[in-house]
Amino acid sequence: MTKFSLIRHGAHDVVDHILVGRMAGVRLNSQGRDQARRIADVFGSSDIGSVHSSPQTRALETAQPLAQRLGLAVQIFAGIDELDAGAWTGRSFASLHEDPLWDLWNTKRCGTRPPNGESMLELQARAVGHLNEFAASLPDGHVALCSHAEVIRAIILHALRLPLDDYYRLDIAPATISIVSIGRGGAEVVALNQPVVS
Numbered sequence: 457m458t459k460f461s462l463i464r465h466g467a468h469d470v471v472d473h474i475l476v477g478r479m480a481g482v483r484l485n486s487q488g489r490d491q492a493r494r495i496a497d498v499f500g501s502s503d504i505g506s507v508h509s510s511p512q513t514r515a516l517e518t519a520q521p522l523a524q525r526l527g528l529a530v531q532i533f534a535g536i537d538e539l540d541a542g543a544w545t546g547r548s549f550a551s552l553h554e555d556p557l558w559d560l561w562n563t564k565r566c567g568t569r570p571p572n573g574e575s576m577l578e579l580q581a582r583a584v585g586h587l588n589e590f591a592a593s594l595p596d597g598h599v600a601l602c603s604h605a606e607v608i609r610a611i612i613l614h615a616l617r618l619p620l621d622d623y624y625r626l627d628i629a630p631a632t633i634s635i636v637s638i639g640r641g642g643a644e645v646v647a648l649n650q651p652v653v654s
Contacts, residue, residue, distance in 0.1 A: 457639040458591040459598040459646075461499065462608045463522075465514040466491035466631045474548050477541030477573075484517045491631035494652045496521035498633070499600060504528075506594070508586075509602045510537045518631070519602035535586030538604040542573025565620040576620045580610035587611065591638035608634055615643035 466488030468476075476482050484492060499522055509519040509530050515538075516530060523530045544552060552558040561568045569575040583603075590599055605628040612626055613619070615636050627649055628634065635646040 457637045458587075458594050458596065460587055460590075460611075460636045460638070461504070461598070461600045462611060462634040462636060463495060463518060463600060463602045464605055464608055464628050464630055464632050465510075465512070465518040465602060466495075468514050471630060472549070474546060475541055475544050475552060476538075477545035478512065478538050479546045480513075482512070482514050484514055488514070488630065489517070491652055492518045492521045495631065495633070496525040498652060500525040502526075502598065504598045504600045506531060506590075506597070507600045507602070508533055508536060508590075510604060510607070512538050512604070515602045515604065519600070522600055522602075533586055535582045535589075536601060536603045536607055539570075539576070539579050539606040540574035541570045543571040544573065562624070563621070565623050576606070576610060576623070579606060580614055580620065583607050583611050584614050587636070587638060587643075595639075611636060612645055612648065615645045 466484045468482050468488055469485050470476060495518065504526055507519050507523040507528050507530050509515045509532050511532050511534060519530045565576045608628045609623050609626050612634060613622060629649060631652045633650045634648045637644045637646055
């Protein structure tokens with residue numbers, strides 16, 4: 457079994473206010489940096505053999521303290537990048553509530569996409585593909601993967617064999633840890649949305 461510890465990046469100043477997507481320049485705030493240090497504390501003596509990160513700064517900043525603690529380099533992969541939110545990138549959630557397509561997106565994730573953006577099916581295919589690739593090459597490995605709520609939701613829903621339209625059933629809060637194991641029998645969810653502890 458290959459174990460994947462799925463870590464959502466830590467807090468930043470516009471979390472829950474703006475749909476950040478792949479917007480440049482979004483960094484962890486002081487709370488998020490503290491969360492990243494506590495994640496390193498939690499996993500500092502673990503058997504993690506590699507640390508993967510989304511290309512987004514907030515994910516990299518979350519991954520770096522852990523990688524340093526383990527003496528590893530952070531490996532960056534596009535397969536676990538944030539959702540490409542297209543024209544919605546950088547918009548406030550308050551303004552998005554006035555967009556009829558936003559309502560459809562939040563009820564029919566399987567058949568909707570942000571304008572000029574990426575569908576959840578496309579996101580799920582690349583994220584699950586990333587896990588499957590490393591499960592095949594590291595059959596007994598443990599990978600820490602720092603990414604984003606939508607990416608982690610897509611992976612968990614796949615592992616639970618649930619449709620993407622059920623995304624709302626999963627809360628993936630900042631700096632939480634979810635664990636998925638992949639073996640010959642497929643994927644299994646071991647832990648979900650576990651908060652970081654001191």
